[in-house]
Amino acid sequence: MSDIKEVVQKIMEVNFKFDTDVSVLVVTDMSTKDLGSAFHQALHELGWETYIHVMEDRNKSGEEPDAHIAKEMLNHGIVFCLTKHSLTHTVARRHASEQGISVITMPGINEDIFLHGAINADYDRVEQETNEIVALLTSHEKVTIESGDGLTLRIPIGERKGVPSTGVFHKKGDSGNLPSGEAYIAPLEGEAEGEIEINGSIAGIGLVHEPVILKIAAGRLVHASGEVGQKLMDILGEGDGRLLAELGIGTNHAARVTGNILEDEKAKNTIHVAFGSNHTFGGVIKTDVHIDCVTKSPGVIWES
Structure with a gap:
């Protein structure tokens, strides 16, 4: 958990160049909920106002999230999507971005990718x-x-x-x-x-x-x-x-x-x-x- 917290802190401080004093939503699914929950917990412990929604796995990349989650995405300043399949090329993501919400998609994320390789x-x-x-x-x-x-x-x-x-x-x-x-x-x-x-x-x-x-x-x-x-x-x-x-x-x-x-x-x-x-x-x-x-x-x- 300490390693995950260090990566989360780096992401929030290095990868964002604007004020991140906003509420943060973590969207995850059944396949990725352990890492998604750890990500959410790290944000909470580091002082961010954070919420989490767990949905059923999508069947393939590009498939829309549940309607209530798409709606909830519009209520936060930053949305992290730690999911099995990608939500990047969805209407839900596009609509949120058009409303000034930063949607950070992490499809297929696992602990190895989160802690090593490209993230660093x-x-x-x-x-x-x-x-x-x-x-x-x-x-x-x-x-x-x-x-x-x-x-x-x-x-x-x-x-x-x-x-x-x-x-x-x-x-x-x-x-x-x-x-x-x-x-x-x-x-x-x-x-x-x-x-x-x-x-x-x-x-x-x-x-x-x-x-x-x-x-x-x-x-x-x-x-x-x-x-x-x-x-x-x-x-x-x-x-x-x-x-x-x-x-x-x-x-x-x-x-x-x-x-x-x-x-x-x-x-x-x-x-x-x-x-x-x-x-x-x-x-x-x-x-x-x-x-x-x-x-x-x-x-x-x-x-x-």
Whole structure:
């Protein structure tokens, strides 16, 4: 508990650049309630006014929280979501952020990630390097990802803006993951073409022990190799869940690839593509799933 309290104190003092003298809500679920409860207790012992809600596990990332929890999120200045699946790309999170509430999502968080790895990064460095990649995303119209044995995935992004997830929150309403460190963007829907090797991990599945080849045509996942690929297709469903929703680039020098997407997608020298919802960060896809797929050691070609 003392180690957890030290990390919580560091988060509240280092990662927030605004006055945190506000009420704090901890949203957790049955899978994560032990760590969520310890997080809540640490906040209480450190002097914050804090509340906790435990909900049933969601079935997949991007699924909305219970309506009463979504409503309760609007009553606090900071909301921490320590849950099995991600609430980042939900209407509930977006509405809270629009009301000036900082929602910090920690999907898949466990004690190892909470105490080690990416959480201990130099977040000044992470912020600087993330913003540099965001500038590249914003100033280019297309990104080509090279992976595997000559595979290429061409991703048009047009004039859309890159989004920073730095883990540093400067004003009320700033939201994002912790631990963090990525720059991401919503590609132009229906335009990506090519193939990519996923050799890191897949959200909800874990580490990929044999590379999975994804084929994307007209911005839609049309084939994924092997048993793991079929499992991914099943999670995404037959509808808009298979649309390419995100290109992300990891920027956290302390992050590891361990099979937990919360940390994996933040690791430097990785990229990730995601399928499903992107309406919360500049796209137009609205569905109840968002699944990230991580590739280690890719080639990245920027095109104007």
